[in-house]
Amino acid sequence: xxxxxxxxxxxxxxxxxxxxxxxxxxxxxxxxxxxxxxxxxxxxxxxxxxxxxxxxxxxxxxxxxxxxxxxxxxxxxxxxxxxxxxxxxxxxxxxxxxxxxxxxxxxxxxxxxxxxxxxxxxxxxxxxxxxxxxxxxxxxxxxxxxxxxxxxxxxxxxxxxxxxxxxxxxxxxxxxxxxxxxxxxxxxxxxxxxxxxxxxxxxxxxxxxxxxxxxxxxxxxxxxxxxxxxxxxxxxxxxxxxxxxxxxxxxxxxxxxxxxxxxxxxxxxxxxxxxxxxxxxxxxxxxxxxxxxxxxxxxxxxxxxxxxxxxxxxxxx
Amino acid sequence: xxxxxxxxxxxxxxxxxxxxxxxxxxxxxxxxxxxxxxxxxxxxxxxxxxxxxxxxxxxxxxxxxxxxxxxxxxxxxxxxxxxxxxxxxxxxxxxxxxxxxxxxxxxxxxxxxxxxxxxxxxxxxxxxxxxxxxxxxxxxxxxxxxxxxxxxxxxxxxxxxxxxxxxxxxxxxxxxxxxxxxxxxxxxxxxxxxxxxxxxxxxxxxxxxxxxxxxxxxxxxxxxxxxxxxxxxxxxxxxxxxxxxxxxxxxxxxxxxxxxxxxxxxxxxxxxxxxxxxxxxxxxxxxxxxxxxxxxxxxxxxxxxxxx
Numbered sequence: 094x095x096x097x098x099x100x101x102x103x104x105x106x107x108x109x110x111x112x113x114x115x116x117x118x119x120x121x122x123x124x125x126x127x128x129x130x131x132x133x134x135x136x137x138x139x140x141x142x143x144x145x146x147x148x149x150x151x152x153x154x155x156x157x158x159x160x161x162x163x164x165x166x167x168x169x170x171x172x173x174x175x176x177x178x179x180x181x182x183x184x185x186x187x188x189x190x191x192x193x194x195x196x197x198x199x200x201x202x203x204x205x206x207x208x209x210x211x212x213x214x215x216x217x218x219x220x221x222x223x224x225x226x227x228x229x230x231x232x233x234x235x236x237x238x239x240x241x242x243x244x245x246x247x248x249x250x251x252x253x254x255x256x257x258x259x260x261x262x263x264x265x266x267x268x269x270x271x272x273x274x275x276x277x278x279x280x281x282x283x284x285x286x287x288x289x290x291x292x293x294x295x296x297x298x299x300x301x302x303x304x305x306x307x308x309x310x311x312x313x314x315x316x317x318x319x320x321x322x323x324x325x326x327x328x329x330x331x332x333x334x335x336x337x338x339x340x341x342x343x344x345x346x347x348x349x350x351x352x353x354x355x356x357x358x359x360x361x362x363x364x365x366x367x368x369x370x371x372x373x374x375x376x377x378x379x380x381x382x383x384x385x386x387x388x389x390x391x392x393x394x395x396x397x398x399x400x401x402x403x404x405x406x407x408x409x410x
Numbered sequence: 411x412x413x414x415x416x417x418x419x420x421x422x423x424x425x426x427x428x429x430x431x432x433x434x435x436x437x438x439x440x441x442x443x444x445x446x447x448x449x450x451x452x453x454x455x456x457x458x459x460x461x462x463x464x465x466x467x468x469x470x471x472x473x474x475x476x477x478x479x480x481x482x483x484x485x486x487x488x489x490x491x492x493x494x495x496x497x498x499x500x501x502x503x504x505x506x507x508x509x510x511x512x513x514x515x516x517x518x519x520x521x522x523x524x525x526x527x528x529x530x531x532x533x534x535x536x537x538x539x540x541x542x543x544x545x546x547x548x549x550x551x552x553x554x555x556x557x558x559x560x561x562x563x564x565x566x567x568x569x570x571x572x573x574x575x576x577x578x579x580x581x582x583x584x585x586x587x588x589x590x591x592x593x594x595x596x597x598x599x600x601x602x603x604x605x606x607x608x609x610x611x612x613x614x615x616x617x618x619x620x621x622x623x624x625x626x627x628x629x630x631x632x633x634x635x636x637x638x639x640x641x642x643x644x645x646x647x648x649x650x651x652x653x654x655x656x657x658x659x660x661x662x663x664x665x666x667x668x669x670x671x672x673x674x675x676x677x678x679x680x681x682x683x684x685x686x687x688x689x690x691x692x693x694x695x696x697x698x699x700x701x702x703x704x705x706x707x708x709x710x711x712x713x714x715x716x717x718x
Contacts, residue, residue, distance in 0.1 A: 126535035127547065129528045130595060137588030138554050141565045148565070158568075208451055216452040223459035229700035230463060231649040233667045234689035238466045241682045249465065249482045263480075284462065347560040348651045355674050367560035374564040387561035398556040405552060406545075 142391075149384035158380065170385035180369075180386065187366040190275055191343040194282050198339055199332075201283065202290025207320070209295045221292075228288035232348050239281045240356040243267045268357040275363070278353055282343060290335055297328035330404075337401040341394065347371075366390050466693075470494050470686040477683045494687035507688070509662060510669035514648060516579055517665060521586040521647040526640045528587070529594035530632075536595070537602030555592045560652060567656050577663040585653050590643045597642070601635025602628075641703045645696055666692045 149170055151163040174180050205224070209217050230238075243250050251262040267273045301324050309319050325332065347367040354360055354368070364372060370390060374383030468484070469477060473491050476483050483489070499507050536544060559566070566585055567576075575581030605628050613623035651667035658664055664672075670692055673685040 120539075120541070123535035123539040123541045123544075126531040130532035130591060131547070133528060133588055133591055134550070134554060137584060138557065141562055141569055142557065144569065145562055145565045205455060208448065208455070211448055212452055213445075216449050219456050220452050223456035225701070226463050226697070227459040229697045230693055231667070231696050233649065233651045233670060234466070234693050235462065237670065237673075237685055237689050238462045241469065241686065242462065242465060244682065247478050247482070247682070252480075252482050284459070288459070341556065345558045345560055351652065352671065355671060356680075367558060370561050371563050380564055380568075383564055387565075390561040391557055394556050394558050395553065398553075402549070402552045402556065406549065 145384050145387055145391075148380055149388045151381050151384075153379075153381040153384070155378040158378070163381075166381060170381045171389075174382060174385050174389070183364060183366055183369045186364075187344060190279070190346075190365060191340060194279050194286070194343045195336065195339045197279065197283050198286040198290055198343075199336060202287045202335075203294050205287065205291035206294035206298055209291070210298055224288035224291055227284055228292075230285070232285065233352055235285055236281055236349050236352040236356070239277060239284075240268075240353065243277050245357075266357065268353065269359065271359065271362040274353070274358045278349060278363075281349055281353070282346065286339065286342070290339070293331060293335060294328070297331040298324060301327045334401065334404070337398065341398055341401075344394065344397065366393075466686050466689055469683060470690050472683055474681070474683055494683040495691070497681070497684045498687045498691065506661075507669065507691075510664045510666050513579065513658070513663060514666040517582050517586060518644055518647040520579070520583045521590060522640050522643045524583070524587045525590045525594045525643045526598075526636060529591060529598050529639065530636065532595045533598035533602045536599045538607065551592045551595050555596070559589060563652065563656050566653065570657055577658055577660045579663075582654060582657050582665070585657065586647045586650060589650070589653070590646050593646075594639050594643055597639045598632075598635055601632055601639075604635075605631045638703045641699045644699055648696055 148163075150166055150168070151157075152166045152169075153163045157163045205220070209220055212220065242248055245251070245264055245266045250267075251265055254262040254265075267277050305323055306319055309323055314322065345367060346365055350363065350365050350368050351371075354363060360372060366386075367390065370383050370386045373386060374380050468486060471486060471490050471492070471494070472483055473489055473493060476489050535541070536548065570576055570581045570585065573581070575584070609627050609631075610620075610623045613627045614620060618626065649667065650665075651671075654665045654668045655671070658668060661672075670685070670688050673688065674680050
């Protein structure tokens with residue numbers, strides 16, 4: 094975003110380069126401003142990352158954690174990992190959950206944005222307030238509430254289902270079966286994720302010029318046609334960015350899975366990628382293997398976000 | 411949020427020929443039906459989004475015999491009690507609420523201050539100067555945001571352990587600063603870039619020194635940016651749970667989210683009334699701050715500054 098015209102007035106002879114974007118001599122000033130941030134990122138992101146990669150090529154177990162020098166393992170951790178059926182099961186689970194969650198969140202969010210477009214102001218405020226509240230609740234506490242609502246004994250969901258179906262749902266455990274565990278997890282993730290999508294889509298939709306929509310309407314385009322042929326192309330960029338961000342968030346998901354497992358899920362059957370990596374490291378004490386899986390996850394995340402990063406940088410300059 | 415002036419009207423039937431009067435009579439009931447339907451949908455959406463929050467609040471005011479009852483209590487009534495809050499704040503036997511809150515407050519506050527100051531310096535460099543390596547730094551900031559910290563928990567644990575900072579405020583704060591910094595830099599940089607350099611230049615032509623021009627002209631315009639960035643850092647640090655779980659394992663060094671999890675124990679039935687009361691207490695600051703940024707983010711303070 095270059096705001097200033099290139100011909101900025103010649104900077105007064107002060108220390109530093111002045112606002113002129115073509116200072117003849119490179120000034121050390123911006124580097125000084127940048128130094129603290131750079132130092133923090135190098136020490137606290139760069140170094141652990143290097144460490145992680147090194148560990149992934151080592152035999153690093155319990156003894157090493159207590160001071161034994163680790164031994165070089167070559168690519169052994171990786172070959173073991175890639176030959177491990179469980180790793181693929183976890184990957185598949187994470188991706189399947191991500192796809193379902195992203196699709197649901199995006200569709201629901203878009204529908205809500207369209208609903209907000211159609212609503213009169215008062216009703217729209219009502220919807221906004223509700224969405225804002227759901228959005229503001231911390232992830233951990235929302236897991237706690239949903240866990241309570243789906244409680245086996247006294248949960249309100251089982252009670253309502255009993256009332257509705259006539260059969261007794263009391264004592265039905267939602268979290269013990271992997272499939273319904275992911276259903277509950279999905280509900281939590283979607284409930285928390287929809288507001289952001291809805292608000293952003295709504296903001297995008299309000300930018301679509303009304304005249305264009307009116308013209309299309311006069312030409313006989315129905316609501317559906319207007320949506321897919323006019324509104325969607327206008328906000329294409331927003332849709333893409335939102336989808337990529339949702340993909341990233343839902344793949345990284347950790348706290349919700351971990352906390353929900355604490356309430357009553359089976360670790361082996363419900364761990365997603367991040368949680369599994371953590372458990373391989375802590376439960377079995379195999380840091381080397383855990384690190385290799387972590388490196389794979391980092392690579393996956395970077396690959397997923399590559400397009401997003403490029404797009405953002407393109408907008409930058 | 412921008413308000414739509416021309417909301418697309420419900421599709422009229424494109425009848426060729428007949429006069430408007432006929433059409434109006436035909437459409438009115440349909441339009442009324444659509445409006446009722448839309449309003450009903452709005453109510454459904456509202457109830458679905460709010461119910462879990464309502465349920466958290468409602469359960470937190472119920473005595474244990476109403477929590478563990480075959481019939482859930484849907485509305486507040488005569489059995490309203492503050493017992494759960496008392497239990498949570500005063501005599502929670504496993505880990506204490508007040509020390510946990512103190513830990514949370516200190517870590518969050520330190521994270522916020524350090525992150526905002528460091529990010530502010532960096533964003534001035536990025537938004538006001540062109541220099542070699544600027545683009546690489548921006549790329550790095552973006553990429554760092556995409557690295558899943560969740561995958562590196564054990565690495566962080568070993569690193570902090572190596573510095574002998576496990577179970578200390580410093581250990582956790584350092585990790586939090588690193589976690590929120592990329593986002594903070596990115597957001598603030600946007601705010602700095604949005605303040606036109608012309609404003610500063612004008613002040614300098616009027617005789618201000620460069621630093622004076624910056625502090626008197628640009629900095630006040632950045633205030634909303636600093637506030638919202640700070641609030642985001644606050645929310646992230648206050649809510650963070652996974653790193654805290656790994657770094658702060660001792661009961662006396664727990665932060666609030668970790669403390670909240672001690673309600674669930676394998677050996678005992680969860681006291682859901684108290685857990686909901688605890689959840690409310692943890693959520694309140696976040697909700698308050700969240701509502702503040704909501705308004706701030708949409709203010710177009712700088713929009714007319716150059717034109718006017």
